[in-house]
Amino acid sequence: MSIVELHNVSRGYKNGERTIYALKDVSFSVESGEFTVILGPSGAGKSTLLNILGGIDRADDGSVKVAGVEVTALSEKELSIYRAHRVGFVFQFYNLIPTLTVQENVALMKELKKEALPAEEVLDKLGLHGQGRKFPGQLSGGEQQRVSIARAIAKNPDILLCDEPTGALDSETGVMVLEELQKLCREEGKTTLIVTHNASIAKAADKVIRIKNGEVRAVETNDSPLKLSEVEW
Numbered sequence: 001m002s003i004v005e006l007h008n009v010s011r012g013y014k015n016g017e018r019t020i021y022a023l024k025d026v027s028f029s030v031e032s033g034e035f036t037v038i039l040g041p042s043g044a045g046k047s048t049l050l051n052i053l054g055g056i057d058r059a060d061d062g063s064v065k066v067a068g069v070e071v072t073a074l075s076e077k078e079l080s081i082y083r084a085h086r087v088g089f090v091f092q093f094y095n096l097i098p099t100l101t102v103q104e105n106v107a108l109m110k111e112l113k114k115e116a117l118p119a120e121e122v123l124d125k126l127g128l129h130g131q132g133r134k135f136p137g138q139l140s141g142g143e144q145q146r147v148s149i150a151r152a153i154a155k156n157p158d159i160l161l162c163d164e165p166t167g168a169l170d171s172e173t174g175v176m177v178l179e180e181l182q183k184l185c186r187e188e189g190k191t192t193l194i195v196t197h198n199a200s201i202a203k204a205a206d207k208v209i210r211i212k213n214g215e216v217r218a219v220e221t222n223d224s225p226l227k228l229s230e231v232e233w
């Protein structure tokens with residue numbers, strides 16, 4: 001079953017008289033539980049695409065369906081609930097609140113969605129047992145990114161959207177974070193979309209969406225994806 005369906009999605013930005021299209025007629029679908037990688041050079045439109053899927057930005061044209069919800073038809077208030085309840089976000093620079101402990105950062109999700117999972121439970125799942133009382137600044141980059149993944153999955157979202165999740169990490173730590181994401185996807189069937197520059201990860205993905213200049217150039221499905229530990233980096 002497709003959990004994500006995009007049809008002819010466009011998003012342009014006005015630059016004087018001209019409109020620059022970050023996305024042009026983008027169409028693809030993602031099946032439930034797929035580990036999907038969105039690859040493309042800088043400026044290709046990857047972040048714009050993820051932001052539209054996550055309800056942070058709006059498409060000008062086209063249809064965006066996530067878990068049965070037509071996102072383009074939502075009011076501002078509905079979009080806010082959509083972001084809070086259905087989407088887990090992981091960003092390049094973690095975006096943790098530095099004055100809250102690790103546990104408090106994750107527990108904050110209860111304010112957005114009352115059914116959010118207990119912070120300790122998701123922190124344990126991400127291998128962060130016993131780290132809850134620390135502040136983000138007392139953790140390594142890789143650990144902070146695992147906290148941000150714990151925060152994202154605490155909401156038990158329909159989709160997990162990760163924008164360059166390894167961009168601020170050294171390659172070894174980056175691979176460990178990706179392994180964590182792949183494990184969650186495999187073990188919990190969590191549909192995961194990862195934006196990256198790193199083409200090596202393609203071999204570990206169920207689906208690879210290649211975009212350039214705002215257009216989908218290829219959608220590849222991989223029948224026998226490798227484990228991330230088997231990928232040569």
Ligand SMILES: Nc1ncnc2c1ncn2[C@@H]1O[C@H](COP(=O)(O)OP(=O)(O)OP(=O)(O)O)[C@@H](O)[C@H]1O
Pocket residue numbers: 013020021022040041042043044045046047048049
């Ligand atoms: N708010 C905005 N206003 C004007 N132009 C924008 C805006 N956001 C994005 N763009 C333009 O849209 C295009 C796609 O940007 P986007 O950030 O989606 O690319 P990207 O593939 O994520 O790039 P990177 O890998 O460098 O982050 C770029 O040309 C960018 O300058």
